[in-house]
Amino acid sequence: MDKDGVIREELFFPKYADQLSRQQRAAVLQTEGPALLLAVPGGGKTTVLVTRLGYMIGCLDIPPGDILTLTYTVSATKDMADRYRQIFGDDLPCPEFRTINGICAKIILYYGGRIGKQPFSLLTDEKKQHQVLSAIYLKFEQEYAGEAELRDVRRLITYAKNMMLGDEEIKKLGEAEGIAFDEIYREYNRFLRAQSYMDYDDQMVYALAILRSSPETLKHFQDQYRYICVDEAQDTSRIQHEIIKLLAAGSGNLFMVGDEDQSIYGFRAAYPDALLHFETDHPGARILLMEDNFRSNAGIVRAAERFVRKNRLRHEKTMRPVRPEGPEIRFVDLRGRAAQFSYLAKALSDIGEETAVLYRDNETLVPLADILERNGIPYRVRNAELSFFSNRVSADVAAIFHFAENPSDPELFLKIYYKIASYLTKQQAEKIAAERVPGIPLFEAALGDPQVPVRSKQSIRALKAALARLKTDSAEEALTRIAGPMGYREYLTRSGTADRKLRVLQILAKREKDLGSLLYRLSYLEKLLAEKESGPDTQLVFSTIHSSKGLEYDHVYLVDAADGIFPERLPDKALLGKWRLHGSGTFSDKEMKEIGAWEEERRLFYVGATRARNRLTVFRYSDNSTFADEFRSCADPGQSADAGSAGARAKRKTAQKAGSLMADAAEARRTDGLLSDYEGFRRFCDRLCEGTLVEHPVFGGGVIISSDDSFVTVRFGDGVKKLGLELIYRKGLLEIL
Numbered sequence: 001m002d003k004d005g006v007i008r009e010e011l012f013f014p015k016y017a018d019q020l021s022r023q024q025r026a027a028v029l030q031t032e033g034p035a036l037l038l039a040v041p042g043g044g045k046t047t048v049l050v051t052r053l054g055y056m057i058g059c060l061d062i063p064p065g066d067i068l069t070l071t072y073t074v075s076a077t078k079d080m081a082d083r084y085r086q087i088f089g090d091d092l093p094c095p096e097f098r099t100i101n102g103i104c105a106k107i108i109l110y111y112g113g114r115i116g117k118q119p120f121s122l123l124t125d126e127k128k129q130h131q132v133l134s135a136i137y138l139k140f141e142q143e144y145a146g147e148a149e150l151r152d153v154r155r156l157i158t159y160a161k162n163m164m165l166g167d168e169e170i171k172k173l174g175e176a177e178g179i180a181f182d183e184i185y186r187e188y189n190r191f192l193r194a195q196s197y198m199d200y201d202d203q204m205v206y207a208l209a210i211l212r213s214s215p216e217t218l219k220h221f222q223d224q225y226r227y228i229c230v231d232e233a234q235d236t237s238r239i240q241h242e243i244i245k246l247l248a249a250g251s252g253n254l255f256m257v258g259d260e261d262q263s264i265y266g267f268r269a270a271y272p273d274a275l276l277h278f279e280t281d282h283p284g285a286r287i288l289l290m291e292d293n294f295r296s297n298a299g300i301v302r303a304a305e306r307f308v309r310k311n312r313l314r315h316e317k318t319m320r321p322v323r324p325e326g327p328e329i330r331f332v333d334l335r336g337r338a339a340q341f342s343y344l345a346k347a348l349s350d351i352g353e354e355t356a357v358l359y360r361d362n363e364t365l366v367p368l369a370d371i372l373e374r375n376g377i378p379y380r381v382r383n384a385e386l387s388f389f390s391n392r393v394s395a396d397v398a399a400i401f402h403f404a405e406n407p408s409d410p411e412l413f414l415k416i417y418y419k420i421a422s423y424l425t426k427q428q429a430e431k432i433a434a435e436r437v438p439g440i441p442l443f444e445a446a447l448g449d450p451q452v453p454v455r456s457k458q459s460i461r462a463l464k465a466a467l468a469r470l471k472t473d474s475a476e477e478a479l480t481r482i483a484g485p486m487g488y489r490e491y492l493t494r495s496g497t498a499d500r501k502l503r504v505l506q507i508l509a510k511r512e513k514d515l516g517s518l519l520y521r522l523s524y525l526e527k528l529l530a531e532k533e534s535g536p537d538t539q540l541v542f543s544t545i546h547s548s549k550g551l552e553y554d555h556v557y558l559v560d561a562a563d564g565i566f567p568e569r570l571p572d573k574a575l576l577g578k579w580r581l582h583g584s585g586t587f588s589d590k591e592m593k594e595i596g597a598w599e600e601e602r603r604l605f606y607v608g609a610t611r612a613r614n615r616l617t618v619f620r621y622s623d624n625s626t627f628a629d630e631f632r633s634c635a636d637p638g639q640s641a642d643a644g645s646a647g648a649r650a651k652r653k654t655a656q657k658a659g660s661l662m663a664d665a666a667e668a669r670r671t672d673g674l675l676s677d678y679e680g681f682r683r684f685c686d687r688l689c690e691g692t693l694v695e696h697p698v699f700g701g702g703v704i705i706s707s708d709d710s711f712v713t714v715r716f717g718d719g720v721k722k723l724g725l726e727l728i729y730r731k732g733l734l735e736i737l
Contacts (some may be wrong), residue, residue: 007058014299014644016087017051023290028052030255031060031227034248034282036275037257040319042295042346042719043306043553049231052255056227058092067095070227070230074099082232100240101200103247104207106610111217113211115522120206127200129154136187140180147390155568156181156265157188161201162237162269166306178496199400204239217418230501233258235651237269245281256284261308261314264604276313293610297326300609300616303585306634308606311599312579315462325617330633332626334621338507340559341371343619347376353554358608361568363388363500364559365542366685367507370525374511382543389526393492399514400482404467407441410434416548421487422446422463423456429623435732443467475509475518500565545608555610558605561631562622567601570626573690580693580737581703605631684729693737696721700737 013020015029016205026332027048039045053069056062065717071077084094098106103628105122114165118151123129133153137145145153156177160170160444174181192198198206228248230236233256248254256278256490263272279285293301298321298421305319343358345397357368372379403412410433417429424432424446434585444466446452452460466486470478483489483502491497505518514519530568542551560566570576571594579595587595605627609616620628688694688707694714695701702716712734713722728734 006061009055012055013060016054017613018725020048020051021286021290021292024435027288027290028055030286030288031056031062031253033252034254034278034285035256035288036278037255037288037290038275038291038315038317039257039290040259041262041607042293043292044292045288045290046083046231047087048290049229049257050080050087051227053084053095054088054092057095057625058088062227063118064093064095066225067227067229068247069095069097069101069229069231070103071097071230072099072235074102077102078163080337088464090718092683093642097315097517100236100243100588101203101706104243107207107210107217107221108203110220111214114214114217119275120192120196122203123192123197123476129323132191133184133188136184136191137701140183143730146388146392148392150261150396151387152177153179153181153524154629156197156202157185159269160185160268161205162239163271164242166241167176201716204243208239208243208246217252218246221247226251228255230256230258231657234260234263234272234275235265235268235270235272238271238274241271241274241643248282252282260313261311261603262605264549266287266600270590272313276315287315288562291318291320291522292322292410293319294322296610296616297321297614299325299327299329299361299614302608302634303631304609307431307609307631308602310580311602313596313599329631330615330617331635332617332619334619336344337503337560338367339561340619340621341367341507344557345371345377345557347373347557348372348379349375351539351555353388353614354541355555355557356543356548356551357559358543358545358548358560358611360604361500361543362544362566363504366522366531367504368527368530368542370511370521371507373525373528375538376491378538379540379542380538382541384529384532384542385544386526386530388501388504388530389522391501392497393499394505394522397479397482397490397515399503399518400467400488401470401478404470406438407443407467408436408439410436410442412443415589419488419491420482421459421490423459424452428452429454438592440625456681470515475512475515476506478515479506479509479518488735498564499618513718518681545604545611548611549607552613555615555617556608557617557619558608561605561620561625561628562620563624564622564624565600566605567627569597571595571598577690577692578704590669590714602627638642681726681729687736688725695735695737696723696733 002315007015015023017025020028024044026048028051029616030037031052037045039048049069053067056067057064069080071080077099081094081097084097096149108119117131130150133150137149137153156173159165160173163169165173170185171182192202211221223300226248228244235258241510244254244256256275257273260272260275263270279287301321301323306715308314308319315452332343359365365381365384366388367718369379369381396416399412399415400420403416404410406412414429414433417424418426422429422443428446428449428451431451432442432449436442436445438613441464443460446460447457463486469481473481481500483499489499489502491581492502508521509515509518511519536730539566539670543551547614564571571579575591575594576598578591579598609618618628618631685707688704690704690706692704693701694704696714696716696717698720699714699716702714702721705713705715705720707713709723710725711722712725712728714719714734724733
């Protein structure tokens with residue numbers, strides 16, 4: 001450091017950043033103008049970002065007060081400040097680290113001082129917000145909202161404000177969710193204004209409005225922060241990008257760090273499109289890459305890179321492994337979802353390394369915790385979301401059971417009559433409840449009502465018998481009866497609700513003697529997970545993939561890789577084929593929305609896989625496991641993507657000893673080698689589906705239009721070709737991508 005307190009560059013890097021790669025060093029040196037740094041998983045982006053801040057302050061003599069670093073959460077700002085101090089200690093002053101909400105609060109406070117007006121109070125009381133939204137929901141939906149419904153409403157409010165949706169878009173959002181969300185949204189905002197409140201999302205709405213309408217306020221903050229850095233830019237919402245763009249417009253010095261391949265928060269209004277349009281929004285911008293993955297072994301990196309590269313909505317980049325090869329990625333084939341939990345109870349009973357079980361949805365946590373608790377296996381949970389216990393399906397099953405025990409209860413009757421096969425109209429049900437005679441079962445009253453049609457009475461007699469049997473059924477029998485003969489699954493289908501939670505309850509029911517004990521077990525698990533504490537030596541972690549982002553583990557189990565769960569849904573075949581054929585055609589707004597959701601599902605799988613340092617295990621238990629099969633082929637390009645099909649799986653199972661753990665990927669490939677040539681040919685033909693992307697050594701890339709028993713028809717760049725199946729298989733002329 002010279003007499004002016006400036007560190008010479010030739011001294012800075014050896015002292016503070018001697019391990020940086022060429023790409024990392026280039027990012028540190030990029031300090032002027034707009035720049036977007038795209039950093040792959042395990043690329044060391046936080047180290048580079050804070051090192052760059054130290055370089056700006058120490059080598060370029062930029063005052064720390066001129067620099068604003070924004071990130072998504074309060075904990076992330078603390079982690080970044082701690083990392084900065086670890087590197088620079090007392091050598092350099094610390095710049096300002098804030099959340100985007102934090103800078104918005106500062107803007108609102110400053111503007112209020114300028115005009116002499118007290119800003120609205122921030123509504124931080126979750127209980128009060130819960131009460132307000134409950135009352136509004138009841139007003140417009142005519143039914144009480146459970147925890148899951150209120151959580152969904154809060155999510156929609158956040159999404160609408162962060163995506164800056166207009167009235168028509170908000171109405172369509174509600175229609176897609178099946179609720180009067182536009183009415184709920186307007187009423188909620190009216191309440192906030194009437195009480196001089198704003199919620200966390202309003203902080204951004206008001207801050208943006210102030211920056212747009214008050215040139216003096218905008219200039220004040222532009223002059224104060226001549227350098228703006230943004231971490232986790234792929235998680236930033238549309239309104240946040242607008243605020244950042246305005247703040248950075250004065251000096252033009254905007255440095256954003258992110259990776260659209262890791263954008264997995266679409267439900268929270270993350271807007272990765274801003275990264276794709278960065279050069280358009282910021283003329284003269286530079287795009288920098290950090291492509292070295294220092295975290296995972298080479299096999300995991302290569303498979304994940306091949307997998308995510310098939311996405312279209314991304315910048316071109318290549319994730320490269322720094323670490324050597326490690327154990328092969330394992331692909332475990334199981335009979336069903338319940339078998340997955342039994343397998344884990346065995347595999348996790350004795351672990352010698354930090355291990356994470358990662359899942360798409362928190363519903364997986366419940367049966368997983370149930371079986372590990374029964375086996376006395378210690379574990380910890382990251383950000384346990386307990387809405388499963390109060391979701392509508394769990395609440396409905398409980399209400400049906402309680403009505404079986406209290407058939408004269410009018411409140412329970414009105415909760416369930418239309419969810420089971422009573423075929424009563426709302427008017428009929430309300431009349432029966434209003435005219436009830438104490439002690440007389442309400443279905444008995446319905447049978448005596450002359451206004452109830454004969455068809456309904458026939459069904460009600462069957463329901464009465466079914467309700468009586470629920471009290472003596474095993475838990476598994478009771479759920480089967482509720483779902484099938486009593487018509488509850490039909491109600492779920494009718495209301496557009498997936499039956500996954502019902503299936504989870506059925507897994508739990510296998511270990512309970514009756515429905516009452518199942519409901520007691522649910523109550524126990526809810527309390528246990530809410531109060532879950534972990535000792536310092538607990539090496540086993542349960543987490544959603546979303547909550548695991550930014551973390552890493554020695555061994556990762558990626559579970560539930562079955563269509564309908566992960567991915568939750570697939571585009572239709574025609575759109576999927578169009579997507580696979582890179583650059584083919586144009587997409588409507590509706591198609592782009594579907595493609596965006598599909599690619600986010602793929603990014604989520606990619607993020608889960610890249611949490612693993614040394615070992616990765618992927619579970620599949622369905623004949624339709626799109627992601628698991630594709631990732632298998634990416635892990636070993638010579639391995640067919642359908643290696644997990646029912647036939648292949650059956651052949652592998654004949655080589656296994658009863659009760660042993662399932663074979664890993666290497667065993668699967670060895671077993672597949674025993675297939676006859678005819679079976680290999682049939683498997684090849686089965687994969688030639690409409691929309692599949694293929695490569696021919698002469699004609700190049702193409703997409704399959706149709707196939708039959710003898711020929712496959714493919715559209716290549718120079719036209720349509722009809723190819724004989726036996727010839728292309730024998731000569732290896734068609735590679736399936």
